[in-house]
Amino acid sequence: GAVVSQHPSRVICKSGTSVKIECRSLDFQATTMFWYRQFPKQSLMLMATSNEGSKATYEQGVEKDKFLINHASLTLSTLTVTSAHPEDSSFYICSARESPGSMKPLHFGNGTRLTVT
Amino acid sequence: DQQVKQNSPSLSVQEGRISILNCDYTNSMFDYFLWYKKYPAEGPTFLISISSIKDKNEDGRFTVFLNKSAKHLSLHIVPSQPGDSAVYFCAASPPSGNTPLVFGKGTRLSVIA
Numbered sequence: 446g447a448v449v450s451q452h453p454s455r456v457i458c459k460s461g462t463s464v465k466i467e468c469r470s471l472d473f474q475a476t477t478m479f480w481y482r483q484f485p486k487q488s489l490m491l492m493a494t495s496n497e498g499s500k501a502t503y504e505q506g507v508e509k510d511k512f513l514i515n516h517a518s519l520t521l522s523t524l525t526v527t528s529a530h531p532e533d534s535s536f537y538i539c540s541a542r543e544s545p546g547s548m549k550p551l552h553f554g555n556g557t558r559l560t561v562t
Numbered sequence: 563d564q565q566v567k568q569n570s571p572s573l574s575v576q577e578g579r580i581s582i583l584n585c586d587y588t589n590s591m592f593d594y595f596l597w598y599k600k601y602p603a604e605g606p607t608f609l610i611s612i613s614s615i616k617d618k619n620e621d622g623r624f625t626v627f628l629n630k631s632a633k634h635l636s637l638h639i640v641p642s643q644p645g646d647s648a649v650y651f652c653a654a655s656p657p658s659g660n661t662p663l664v665f666g667k668g669t670r671l672s673v674i675a
Contacts, residue, residue, distance in 0.1 A: 451605070479662045488667040489606070489651065538605045550596050551653075551663055553605035 448472055449541050451554025458529055458561055466524045466557045468539030474519035475541035479551065480512075483536045492537075495522040529561040565589045566654050568666035577675045581639040585652030585666055588633065592654040596663065597626060597637045600649045609650070610637070642673045 448471040458464050468478055476497045481489040493514050494502040501514035511533075513525040522541075526533055536558050540551040567586045575581045583597075593614040598606035612619040612626045612635065619626050625638045639646055649670045653663040 449605075489665045491662050494662055536603070540605075550608040550611055552608065553598075555605045556603065558603060 449539065449552045449554040451539055451557055453557060454555060455558045456560070458559070460530055460561055461528055463525055463527045464529055464559060466526075466537055466539070466559075468522045468524070468541070468554050470520045470541045470552075473541075473543045475522075475543075476519060478516060478522040478539055478541045480514065480522075480524050481538045481540065483538060483556075489538065492524075497522075526559065529559070531561045534559055534561045564666075565592075566652055566664045566666040568650075568652055568669050570669050571667070572670040572672070574672045574674060575642045577644055577673055578641045581637075581642045581646065581671055581673065583637040583639075583650050583652075583669050583671065585635045585637075586633060587635075587654050587664075589654070589656070589664075590633065591656050592664075593657050594655040595626070595628060595635050596653045596655070597624075598651040598653060598665075599646075600651060600668070606651055639671075642671075644673050644675050647671055647673045 450469045452467045478495040480492045482492050483489050492507045495514045495516040497516045503509045516522040536556050538556040540553045542551050543549050565588050596611040597609040599609045600606040610621050610624045610626050612628050617628050628635045649668045651668045652666040
């Protein structure tokens with residue numbers, strides 16, 4: 446089945462540094478990938494929609510200059526948390542759908558636990 | 563305004579009995595519904611889905627029921643097993659196909675041996 450690989454699974458960084466998270470679709474091409482964030486005991490919150498070859502679409506309240514998204518190829522999207530602060534500590538999850546426009550489920554990566562100290 | 567609601571944050575069920583997880587939605591444009599299961603520190607995994615043209619979809623121990631007039635769907639797990647203990651998210655999709663899913667807040671299921 447379709448697999449989405451996310452790396453790293455865990456990262457600890459110091460306040461003020463930047464962290465890059467990669468999301469790859471391993472056996473399918475994804476023109477669109479989605480980035481979610483999950484706080485403890487809360488739902489998945491959509492941060493942005495990443496479109497291959499164009500700018501990402503950010504949800505209301507998500508700072509695009511802080512959460513930089515690059516979708517340079519049909520199999521790779523990256524999320525960079527710039528100048529990270531402790532409040533950015535969270536669980537970040539990417540997802541992609543095998544065929545755009547079709548009724549197929551999203552496949553999720555295993556998430557990245559970010560801890561900013 | 564929450565378009566997908568899971569009003570029960572948690573549910574405990576005895577092993578072997580039926581687990582019923584409920585989900586309500588407000589947007590009548592949604593035409594595809596999914597259930598995801600999530601273990602701690604892992605990404606959600608797809609469980610089962612249903613198109614709005616159906617009212618039931620079954621896959622092994624998992625059955626999803628859709629009541630469009632009530633804008634309600636439910637996931638039945640029978641028999642429940644301890645390994646089913648996880649957080650279950652209900653999700654809905656509008657017709658355009660490549661738009662993001664709208665998720666409920668999840669229900670934590672605990673299956674007690």
